[in-house]
Amino acid sequence: MRFKERAVISERLWAQRARGFGETIFAEMTALALKHDAVNLGQGFPDFDPPPFVMEAAQRAMADASTQQYARGSGELVLTEIIAEESGHALGRSIDPTSEVTITVGATEALFAATLALVEPGDEVILFEPFYDSYPANVSIAGGTARYVPLRPGADGRWTFDQDELAAVFSARTKLIVLNTPHNPTGKVFRRDELEQIAGLCQRHDVLALCDEVYEHLAFDGKHLSLASLPQMWERCLVISSAGKTFSVTGWKIGWVVAPPHLSLALRRIHQWIPFAVATPLQHAVAASMRVAKESNYYSEFLQLYAGKRKRLMDALTPTPLRAYEPEGTYFVMADLSESGYESDVELCRALPRDFGVAAIPPSVFYGEKHRRMGRKLLRFAFCKRDATLDEAARRLAALP
Ligand SMILES: Cc1ncc(COP(=O)(O)O)c(C=O)c1O
Structure with a gap:
């Protein structure tokens, strides 16, 4: 039997929820980048080494025979304790490391478990x-329905939402809002007044919030603020973060959720049936890394490093027909391709590796059906790359007509 026939027969046996998902765009773009030996500014992972103190913490944890068995289901206390200290500081309250912090397999599992724990058909x-x-995929697996509100770039290049448009999607059926700040892929950092509007709507309609803050240490202009730190919002929020971006170890997949006990408990009911517990030595390594980071200038040096990379990529895009929006946070830049002569993001993303030797991501895949056209005129570039990688990308992008 040929492979294709086998695939058709076996797909018939798949559950409907699996059939609905194609391969992610990242896999297609990474394959294209490899095929054409392109500089890959598509996927958001660093191509440089993690800091030495992080690698040393991992080596110490692996050498310690006492941390090689199953972890405590909701997370090793050394890690939940430092996370409680750090997020307590950010949220302006005292956080209990045993009942209010849960360690997950990256932010990805946190988002999945939280959605399954809270959203009903x-x-x-x-x-x-x-x-x-992953947000709409999680909602669909939980049997819920996603309602979309587009962010649009204003005349000042800053992305924002329309207040009335946001208010109009809240209804008696709304259970949850997912708020990612700093925001991938636009780089938007939600301001206090915007968070206050969202908080007001959550309270009025009795809605919970999943706060995805994996880029919490990458807010360049103005401070990152959590929705959970606003008055009366702690009780409604699950704050999600992870070590992957902050310590340049995306492969470790150590994430966490900080939430009040009643929401943490719901999350743990689902988490116990997904991984049960998360890699013990890596939890110890992240705990030790967070201690070092807290007691040194790591977080501000990390931000400085990325501010330099942001400038490098912005400078690389300036002479090209791609009009880049300077991100306020994260390690992504969105650029408008309207003046490039290409029709759509997908067309340009397929041509870029082949004709110019650079890979990017087409953002139309990050929109629902109704607003997909907004994404067709955009490209996303990641700048979590060595300066030499960014310079080589700049040299190649200069050839864009
Ligand atoms: C906004 C956002 N949330 C969650 C994740 C997943 O994080 P993790 O690798 O910790 O699962 C990513 C990774 O790119 C992300 O950009």
Whole structure:
């Protein structure tokens, strides 16, 4: 039997929820980048080494025979304790490391477990577009319905949402809003007044919030603020972060959720049936790394490093026909391709590796059907790359007509 026939027969046996998902765009673009030996500014992972103190913490944890068995289900206390200290500081309250912090397999598992724990069939979940691609997948697996609100760039280049448009998607069926700040892929950092509007709507409609803050240490202009730190919002929020971006170890997949006990408990009921517990030595390594970071200038040096890379990529895009929006946070730049002569993001993303030797991501995949056209005129570039990688990309992008 040929492979294709086998695939058709076996797909018939798949559950409907699996059939609905194609391969992610990242896999297609990474394959194209490899095929054409392109500089890959598509996927958001660093191509440089993690800091030495992080690698040393991992080596110490692996050498310690006492941390090689199953971890405590909701996370090793050394890690939940430092996370409680750090997030307590950010949220302006005291956080209990045993009942209010849960360690997950990256932010990805946190988002999945939280959505399954809170969303029932028929419930609606509000997502800003462009979204991180796992949000709508999680909502669909939970049997909920996603309602979308687009972010648009203003005349000043800053992305924002329309207040009335946001208010209009809240209803009696709304269970949850997912708020990612700093925001992938636009780089938007939500301001206090915007968070206050969202908080007001959550309270009025009795809605919970999943706060995805994996880029919490990458806010360049103005401070990152959590929705959970606003008055009366702690009780409604699950704050999600992870070590991957902050310590340049995306492969470790150590994430966490900080939430009040009643929401943490719901999350743990689902988490116990997904991984049960998360890699013990890596939890110890992240705990030790967070201690070092806290007691040194790591977080501000990390931000400085990325501010330099942001400038490098912005400078690289300036002479090209791609009009880049300077991000306020994260390690992504969105650029408008309207003046490039290409029709759509997908067309340009397929041509870029082949004809110019650079790979990017087409953002139309981060929109629902209704607003997809907004993404067609955009490209996303990641700048979590060595300066030499960014310079080589700049040299190649200069050839764009
Ligand atoms: C907005 C956002 N949320 C979640 C994740 C996933 O994080 P993790 O690798 O910790 O699962 C990413 C990774 O790119 C992200 O950009």
